[in-house]
Amino acid sequence: xPRDEFQFIxxxxxxxxxxxxxxxxxxxxxxVLDHPAGTVEVVTTDLLMEGVxxxxxxxxxxxxxRKSLAVNLSDLAAMAARPTAAFVSLALPRQxxxxxxxxxxxxxxALADEFEVTLAGGDTNSWDGPLVVSVTVLGTPSxxxxxxxxxxxxxDWIFVTGACGGSLAGRHLTFxxxxxxxxxxTELVALHAMIDxxxxxxxxxxxxxxxxxxxAVLNAAAIPxxxxxxxxxxxxxRLDHALGDGEDFxxxxxxxxxxxxxxLSAWDLATPLSQIGTITSDRRCRMYCVxxxxxxxxxxxxxxxxxx
Amino acid sequence: xPRDEFQFIxxxxxxxxxxxxxxxxxxxxxxVLDHPAGTVEVVTTDLLMEGVxxxxxxxxxxxxxRKSLAVNLSDLAAMAARPTAAFVSLALPRQxxxxxxxxxxxxxxALADEFEVTLAGGDTNSWDGPLVVSVTVLGTPSxxxxxxxxxxxxxDWIFVTGACGGSLAGRHLTFxxxxxxxxxxTELVALHAMIDxxxxxxxxxxxxxxxxxxxAVLNAAAIPxxxxxxxxxxxxxRLDHALGDGEDFxxxxxxxxxxxxxxLSAWDLATPLSQIGTITSDRRCRMYCVxxxxxxxxxxxxxxxxxx
Numbered sequence: 001x002p003r004d005e006f007q008f009i010x011x012x013x014x015x016x017x018x019x020x021x022x023x024x025x026x027x028x029x030x031x032v033l034d035h036p037a038g039t040v041e042v043v044t045t046d047l048l049m050e051g052v053x054x055x056x057x058x059x060x061x062x063x064x065x066r067k068s069l070a071v072n073l074s075d076l077a078a079m080a081a082r083p084t085a086a087f088v089s090l091a092l093p094r095q096x097x098x099x100x101x102x103x104x105x106x107x108x109x110a111l112a113d114e115f116e117v118t119l120a121g122g123d124t125n126s127w128d129g130p131l132v133v134s135v136t137v138l139g140t141p142s143x144x145x146x147x148x149x150x151x152x153x154x155x156d157w158i159f160v161t162g163a164c165g166g167s168l169a170g171r172h173l174t175f176x177x178x179x180x181x182x183x184x185x186t187e188l189v190a191l192h193a194m195i196d197x198x199x200x201x202x203x204x205x206x207x208x209x210x211x212x213x214x215x216a217v218l219n220a221a222a223i224p225x226x227x228x229x230x231x232x233x234x235x236x237x238r239l240d241h242a243l244g245d246g247e248d249f250x251x252x253x254x255x256x257x258x259x260x261x262x263x264l265s266a267w268d269l270a271t272p273l274s275q276i277g278t279i280t281s282d283r284r285c286r287m288y289c290v291x292x293x294x295x296x297x298x299x300x301x302x303x304x305x306x307x308x
Numbered sequence: 309x310p311r312d313e314f315q316f317i318x319x320x321x322x323x324x325x326x327x328x329x330x331x332x333x334x335x336x337x338x339x340v341l342d343h344p345a346g347t348v349e350v351v352t353t354d355l356l357m358e359g360v361x362x363x364x365x366x367x368x369x370x371x372x373x374r375k376s377l378a379v380n381l382s383d384l385a386a387m388a389a390r391p392t393a394a395f396v397s398l399a400l401p402r403q404x405x406x407x408x409x410x411x412x413x414x415x416x417x418a419l420a421d422e423f424e425v426t427l428a429g430g431d432t433n434s435w436d437g438p439l440v441v442s443v444t445v446l447g448t449p450s451x452x453x454x455x456x457x458x459x460x461x462x463x464d465w466i467f468v469t470g471a472c473g474g475s476l477a478g479r480h481l482t483f484x485x486x487x488x489x490x491x492x493x494t495e496l497v498a499l500h501a502m503i504d505x506x507x508x509x510x511x512x513x514x515x516x517x518x519x520x521x522x523x524a525v526l527n528a529a530a531i532p533x534x535x536x537x538x539x540x541x542x543x544x545x546r547l548d549h550a551l552g553d554g555e556d557f558x559x560x561x562x563x564x565x566x567x568x569x570x571x572l573s574a575w576d577l578a579t580p581l582s583q584i585g586t587i588t589s590d591r592r593c594r595m596y597c598v599x600x601x602x603x604x605x606x607x608x609x610x611x612x613x614x615x616x
Contacts, residue, residue, distance in 0.1 A: 005432050008409055012427065015417065022393050022426040031428040033393060033446070037345030047397035047431045047442055085330050085341060089355035089442050101316055109323065118330040119320065120339040123355045123442075124313050134355055134397050134431075134442035138341070 027211065028149050029078040029195060030139070042139045042146050044075035050093075050130035054173070061100050062107030063173045068133040069108045071198070073115060073177035074249040078196035080147040080182045081139035083115055088122040091132040104133070115179055142186040147253070152193035152212035154281035157260035161271050162250040164201050165242035166228030172247035181251060181271050189263045194253035199299075200246035202285075206299035208252065209285055218277035218287040218297060243297070254279055335519065336457050337386040337503060338447070350447045350454050352383035358401075358438035362481070369408050370415030371481045376441040377416045379506070381423060381485035382557040386504035388455040388490045389447035393428040394420060399440040400433065412441070423487055450494040455561070460501035460520035462589035465568035469579050470558040472509050473550035474536030480555035489559060489579050497571045502561035507607075508554035510593075514607035516560065517593055526585035526595040526605060551605070562587055 013026040023040075024032040030044035048068050050056055056064065069086060076083045088108065092101050101124075112119055117137065141147075161181050178196070185191055193212055195204045201223070209216055225242040236244075255263060260275060267273050277287075287297045321334040331348075332340040338352035356376050358364055364372065377394060384391045396416060400409050409432075420427055425445065449455075469489050486504070493499055501520055503512045509531070517524055533550040544552075563571060568583060575581050585595075595605045 004406060005434065008406060009432055011410070012413060016427045018428075019392075019424060019426045022428045025393075025426060025428040026430070031393065031395070033428070035343055035347050035349070037347060039343050039345060039347060041343070041349075043393070043395060043429060043444075043446070045395045045397050045429060045431055045442075045444060047399060047433055047440070049399050049433060049435050049437065049440075051437070052433065052435050084327075085333075085339065085351070087339070087351060087353045087444055089353050091355060091357050091440055098312055098316060102319070105320060116327060118327045118333060119324045120326075120330045120333040120341070121351060121353060122334070123353055124317055125355055125357060125360065126313065127357050127360050129357065129359070129438050129440075132355070132357075132399055132437075132440045132442075134353075134440075136351075136353060136395055136444040138351070 024148065029075040030081065032146050038144070040141055040144050040146065042076060042079045042081045042141055043136065044072050045134070045136040046071045046075070047132065047134040049132050056131065059173060061103035064131070064133065065104035065106070065108035066111050067173050068135045069111050070175060070177050071249070072135050072137040073179060074196040076137060076139040077178045077182040077251060078194050079139070079141060080186045080191060080194060081141040082179070082183065083117045083137050083139040085120040085138045086112060086117050087120060087136040089134040090122070090124050091129060092124070092126045093131055094126045094128055142183055147191040147194040149193055149195050149208050149211040152208050152214050152254040152279045153256070154214055154279055155257045156192050156254035156279035157257055157275050158216060158218070158252070158254050158277040158279060160201065160224065160250055160252050160274050160276055162248070163224035163226035163272070164197060164248045164250060165226045165238065165245045166230065167245055167247040169228045171228055175249045177249065178251045178271070181269055184269055185253070188266050189255050189259045192254045192256065194251060197248040197250045197252055198246055200244045201248070201252065202243040202297055203246070203299040204252055206285060208254070215280040215282045215284045216277050217280055220287050220289045222274055222276045224272065224274045332456065337383040338389065340454050346452070348449055348452050348454065350384060350387045350389045350449055351444065352380050353442070353444040354379045354383070355440065355442040357440050364439065367481060369411035372439070372441065373412035373414070373416035374419050375481050376443045377419050378483060378485050379557070380443050380445040381487060382504040384445060384447040385486045385490040385559060386502050387447070387449060388494045388499060388502065389449040390487070390491065391423055391425045391445050391447040393446045394425050395428060395444040396430040397442040398430070398432050399435055399437060401439055402434045402436055450491055455499040455502040457501055457503050457516050458519040460516050460522050460562045460587045461564070462522055462587055463565045464500050464562035464587035465565055465583050466524060466526070466560070466562050466585040466587060468509065468532065468558055468560050468582050468584055470556070471532035471534035471580070472505060472556045472558060473534045473546065473553045474538065475553055475555040477536045479536055483557045485557065486559045486579070489577055492577055493561070496574050497563050497567045500562045500564065502559055505556040505558045505560055506554055508552045509556070509560065510551040510605055511554070511607040512560055514593060516562070523588040523590045523592045524585050525588055528595050528597045530582055530584045532580065532582045
């Protein structure tokens with residue numbers, strides 16, 4: 001996300017008081033609302049644009065529809081929430097016609113069926129502009145308690161699901177939102193903080209650190225690099241790609257140090273879990289490299305001085 | 309709304325089962341969700357596009373932002389609901405810069421403050437395309453009971469707030485959503501069915517009739533025509549404009565015949581109420597004209613044969 005957009009959102013956040021039932025608004029993967037009788041609801045929304053989030057016709061209408069819902073489901077996974085209802089608004093390019101719109105919704109609804117989300121409403125429009133798909137999803141947190149970005153504590157172990165990097169090769173369209181993994185995690189352990197990796201592992205770790213007021217040390221050797229990264233061709237190391245590429249839609253989370261080993265031994269899903277570092281009380285974000293050096297790890301555009 | 313979009317939505321509606329907590333999805337002004345402990349929530353969403361819903365720079369950024377929220381608040385008024393939280397997603401034309409985005413949100417947030425709605429989240433993006441604003445609003449129905457389109461009963465009196473027609477002269481940007489009026493109505497009377505007028509008085513009346521399985525007779529002389537309609541210049545009568553123009557964002561609703569006169573005598577807000585007709589058990593929609601003739605009133609493109 002460009003710097004200017006961060007500033008715009010910061011201004012909105014400062015300007016916006018949270019009135020009940022809103023407990024938490026701008027600043028996490030989803031908003032948190034407190035309803036009567038103690039019911040908690042989470043709400044997330046994402047808007048996808050042709051030429052930015054997907055290309056057409058390189059990407060099929062069905063995959064565009066699928067991704068539009070999947071990124072929202074990933075946000076709910078990051079809150080440890082179960083999705084309930086989805087709302088889909090479309091700005092459809094007029095000349096592409098009904099079949100394109102049907103295929104887009106078929107792709108979206110196949111994923112909705114998989115996770116038992118109801119398409120509960122939306123707004124369908126045609127125009128002469130490019131395709132825009134805006135999706136809002138409501139959900140219910142596991143154990144009625146959403147996991148926020150702000151709960152990381154010094155000493156926590158930092159985990160990531162799956163592997164990172166190279167998602168633009170296709171995975172950014174076909175990934176499975178980590179809803180099942182999030183639900184299993186909440187059964188096994190108390191999650192302190194969680195986010196889904198959209199901006200990139202390093203950038204999203206910084207979101208957790210900023211919201212929690214803590215720092216971190218990562219272990220470069222432990223960071224899972226996706227096979228999609230492939231051999232080096234662009235002057236960036238494979239680790240650079242894992243740290244910076246983004247759109248992995250893996251879960252990045254922290255748990256108390258005493259829960260860390262227990263989680264690793266109890267974990268019984270096929271998706272790998274990796275402990276990649278530890279939360280610290282000082283506000284710096286650093287990384288131990290395989291050559292024994294320690295480098296600062298900035299949120300974006302990080303490049304290892306030794307190329308690996 | 310073009311015929312093809314109606315067919316697209318009908319297909320979605322047929323294809324989409326409502327799973328709990330969704331009680332009512334596609335097919336009303338807002339979806340209705342049943343939460344634990346009997347709490348009811350309504351959710352509505354609208355996507356506005358440059359060149360379709362507004363022009364720029366003819367319309368200021370502030371008015372564009374205002375309208376984007378206002379149309380959603382009007383949908384909640386039509387459910388007799390109080391808005392609580394809003395989510396705003398933007399596709400911002402890159403070259404217009406931060407000031408444009410700030411002014412747009414200032415216009416939106418001024419209306420949010422007026423009705424005590426919290427901006428709880430959203431998604432901010434820049435691109436090279438035209439402006440798109442997608443807004444979703446959550447709300448709570450008065451008396452925990454949303455008013456649907458489907459509750460009209462034979463014999464009901466049909467009412468409309470304010471006056472209709474000519475909104476494109478500017479009112480479609482500056483209208484006040486009828487939230488206060490909807491809340492007062494629910495205090496005074498049992499509302500059977502309600503909708504806000506976006507497609508046009510005749511078209512939106514047909515939505516109520518279709519969902520309720522009833523018909524109607526309107527009294528042409530009783531239909532309030534807005535002063536914005538002005539003198540005839542385009543070959544259509546002033547009544548034509550009131551019936552067909554749309555974007556009036558007035559409330560169209562029905563109450564039991566015994567409640568009708570009581571409502572008129574108890575009504576104490578400045579916004580006028582007009583009884584414009586009666587619900588019938590036969591499925592036709594007709595209108596008594598000032599010349600004593602009776603004509604069928606189709607949902608769209610209606611044109612009185614005598615020009616008045």
